[in-house]
Amino acid sequence: MKTISLRHMAKNQRGTITAVKVAGDLGRRIRDMGLVNGTEIMIQGRAPLNDPVALRIRGNTLTLRNNEADYIEVEIDE
Amino acid sequence: MSKATLALTGNPNAGKTTLFNALTGARQHVGNYPGVTVERKEGDYKKDGFEAVIIDLPGTYSLTAYSEEEVVARNFIADEKPAVVINIIDAANLERNLYLTCQLLELKIPLVVALNMVDVAKDRGMDIDVEKLALFLGVPVLPIVARSGQGVDDLMRSARDMVAGRIAPPDMVKLKISYGEDIDQTLLLMTDMIREKNLLNKKYPSRWIAVKIVENDEILIKEVVAADPDLAERLLREAEKVADHLLKTFDTYPEALIADHRYGFIKGILKRGIITHHYDENRLYTSDHIDKVLTHRFAGPLIMLAILFSIYQITFSLSALPVSGVEAVFNWLAGMVDSILTDGPLKSMLISGVINGVGGVLGFVPLIMLMFFCIAILEDSGYLARVAFMMDRIFRIFGLHGSSVMAFIVSGGIAGGCAVPGVMATRTLRSPKERMATLLTVPFMNCGAKLPILALLIGAFFAQHQALYMFAFTLLSWIVALLAAKVLRMTVLRGAPTPFVMELPPYRFPTFKGLMIHTWERSWQYIKKAGTVILLISIVLWAMMTYPGLSPEKRDAFVKERARVEVLHESGSEALEKLLLEIDNQEKALTLRNSIAGKIGVAMEKVTWLSGFEWRTNIALLGGFAAKEVVVSTLGTAYSMGETDPESSTSLGDRLARDAAWSPLVALSALLFMMFYAPCFVTVVCIAQEAGSWNWALFSVFYSTIFAFILSTGVYQIGRIFGF
Structure with a gap:
């Protein structure tokens, strides 16, 4: 078990969110969209210019920018 | 009931x-x-x-x-x-x-x-x-x-x-979400304080107010402060206490903990046998397989360009027939009025003001409906969200947001929108600076009202490559708008970016009903404008172009001139008819030049000769401030007045192509100016409303007009040097 930032996850990699370290508007938005502790995610792909990143969450797709993904810590299996 | x-x-x-x-x-x-x-x-x-x-x-x-x-x-x-x-x-x-x-x-x-x-x-x-x-x-x-x-x-x-009261509203005693021991205790305390003072009790439940304060909801806190400043201070102190405690002990924020517990509560319910998955939850569905292609690194952008380009091809080729049909109807109507009424101000007003003015605008309704229909398909199918996803990296370079793409597209990023709803679409943007930058640059896009002018001039001067030119002008509007946004974000609108986090909804087949309602709503806005604002302006402009008319001495001079040529030539001969027609045209041209609008247009020539515009174009561009589509109707009015036969089937485009004052270079210069100068006044009013100040609206009018003038003058003068 290892914890890394969401930005550094590879395509098709799975993991579980352990922390969303941001308050204010960005934090609220991230949480409103369902990215909270304990949520399982999988990286679905990235936009043509590598940013934003698209991820799979509970059978649906969300996208966020790399610099927003930085605030999200994910536990991954190795 | x-x-x-x-x-x-x-x-x-x-x-x-x-x-x-x-x-x-x-x-x-x-x-x-x-x-x-x-x-x-x-x-x-x-x-x-x-x-x-x-x-x-x-x-x-x-x-x-x-x-x-x-x-x-x-x-x-x-x-x-x-x-x-x-x-x-x-x-x-x-x-x-x-x-x-x-x-x-x-x-x-x-x-x-x-x-x-x-x-x-x-x-x-x-x-x-x-x-x-x-x-x-x-x-x-x-x-x-x-x-x-x-x-x-x-x-x-x-x-x-x-x-009817046959079902009771939700029973919250049974359903109370726990937010963890620390927050729950604070909530209990705060709820009692709120209840004691009956704070905003007609509007919200007490516990809800407490939750929102702990969540640090700025708008609600403002409301509470306004209602009871003293209590607000005590409540905020409690909220702060628990926030400090959580940060120290758990390294987290109350709002994060509240969100976690809400999701925990939902998970808890769903786990109790409400939902059973027969497959892996994250398995890929048809929609995801489509996305593998449509948002593919290389194929995605190419397909996007192809989709946008094919929209032009479809709308232009399919709309050609209905557009000429509508034109024919208005020509027939003008002919009817001409044969029924005797010559005079009423006939002139009906034909030149009402029929030509409104007809010129309504003629483009089929085209605009098709365009809106295509946009509605992109919107309702979920493809527009993918466009935002693919475009965000680029938009961010210009200090905008991936969501800005919506405002740009609605405004005419896919030619044929309207800056008014576009300006309103900026509401979804949270950061005031990105929003303002979008607000001030979306009017550069080719809205549906600019389409008639584009179609007219491109049709008259660049007829061989219509679709290509349309596409090129749309790309140009994007480039100009984005660069302008960047300049604004680096100068008057400096600041940090807004969260992007958004959903990519599964692709869905749009419903026919939804598409029709969408298309009709937007087309109706356009038609309504034609029936009200444009009709009024068309009549005002007709009056401005008709009055005060020629002085009696000048009119006498024309009468004498006619008498002079009639003596010289055999009556009924071809040569005489031709001479008389020329005199008529001269008189009408002089009348227009002598009118209020003519005087303004002529006065403006002192500046606009730099970009190749003569007074008739000036009048039309002035009218365009009221609503862009008026440019076409004004040109129509201005040119049909110099003509003897209102039943003539030659279209305005042909007339411009034959006119000595016009050339492909002038047309290009006019197109550039028209695309980028001041937004129409409806848009300006909306910008004022959205920006919350008239200063921004005035700023928008002046910076775009000055920019457009510099651009068209540059192109015209350079073109002249190269001999076009």
Whole structure:
């Protein structure tokens, strides 16, 4: 078990969110969209210019920018 | 029974608009909420003796104060107290959709949950125990398929029962979400304090106020401070205490903990046998396989360009026939008026002012409808979200947001939108600076009203490559708008970026009804403008171009000249007819030049000769400030006045192509100026309203006009050097 930032996850990699370290508007938005502790995610792909990143969450797709993904810590299996 | 008010609420993409259309059909009116420009959609429902007004609240993920939409939805529910709130949730995305439901439940309002797209959920191998869900939530839950209308009658019966008081509103004693020991205790304390003073007790439940304060909801806190500053201070102190404690002990924020617990609560419910997955939850569906191609690193952008380009091809080739049909009708109408009425001011006003003016605009309705139809397909299918996803990296370079793409596209990023709804679409942008930058640059796009001018001049001067030129001018409008945004974000609008986090909804086949309503709504806005503002302006301009007319001495001079040539030539001969026609044209040209508009246009030539515009173009461009499509009708009026036979079938384009004052270079210069100069005054009014100050609106008028003038002058002068 290892914890890394969401930005550094590879395509098709799975993991579980352990922390969303941001308050204010960005934090609220991230949480409103369902990215909270304990949520399982999988990286679905990235936009043509590598940013934003698209991820799979509970059978649906969300996208966020790399610099927003930085605030999200994910536990991954190795 | 008097009409009940029902409010529809739900996540974007949960099928809210589809349900609204299914319930109200064509009986809809669109307006704005007072003070803000979030669209307010209202419609009438009537079935089996149950009559209701249905309000389609803006789609939201939450009821925090994240965006204007959320604040509008929340205020509507709290202030207007609808008889029932119908919360539509996507069955295939239950967990995230229930997040909003939880917050609605906490508001203790009469709630009915519409579980939409149960068919999709079933296809995905999900079994949902609807009765159990209703039991745990404490409110009625009705499975529906909004697209086909399945279950909608049952839903409305349930809403009706609730209105009639046959179903009790949610029982919050049974359903209280725990936010962890620390927060719960603080909430208990705060709720007592709020209850004691009856703080805002007509509007919100006490516990809800406490939760929002702990969540640090700025708008609600402001409201509380305004209502009872002393109590507000004590409440905020409690909230701060628990926030400090949480940060020290758990390294987290109260709002994060509250969100975690809400999702925990939802998970807890769903785990109790409400939902069973038969397949892996994250397995890929058709929509995801489509995305593998449509958002592919290389194929994605190419397909996007191809899709946008084919929209031009389709709209232009398919609209050609109906456009010429409408033109023929107006020509016939002008001919009728000409043969019925005797010469005089009334006839001149009807033909030159009313028929030519309005006809010139309505002639483009088929084209605009087709364009709107194509945009509606992109919007309703979910493809536009992919465009935002693919474009964000680029938009960010210019200090904008991926969501800006919507405002740009609505304004005419795919030529044929309108800057007015485009300016309003900037509402979805949270950061004031990105919003302002979008607001000030979207009018550069080629809106539907500029299309007639583009079509006219391109048709007259660059007829061989119509679609190519249209495409090139659309690309140019993007480049100019984006560069302008960058310049604004580096100078007057410096600041940090806004969150991007958004959903890529599954692809869906748009419903025909939805497409038609979408297309009609937008086309109707355009037609209404033609019938009101443009008709009025057309008549005013006709008057400006007719009065004060020639002085008696000058008119006498023309009479004498006619008499002179009549003596010289044999009556009825071809040579005489030709001479007389020339004299008539000269007299009419002089009349126009002598009119109010002519004088302004002539005066402006002192500056506009730099970009190759003569006075008639100046008059038309002046008219274009009122509404861009007026440029065409004014040119029509200006040129048809110099002509003897109003029944002549030669179109305005041909006339311009033959005119000595015009050339492809002048046309190019005029096109550039027209694309980028001051937005029409309706847009300017909207910018003032959105920006909250007239200074920004005036700024928009001046910076764009100056820019357009420099650009067209540059192109014209350089073109002349190279001998075009």
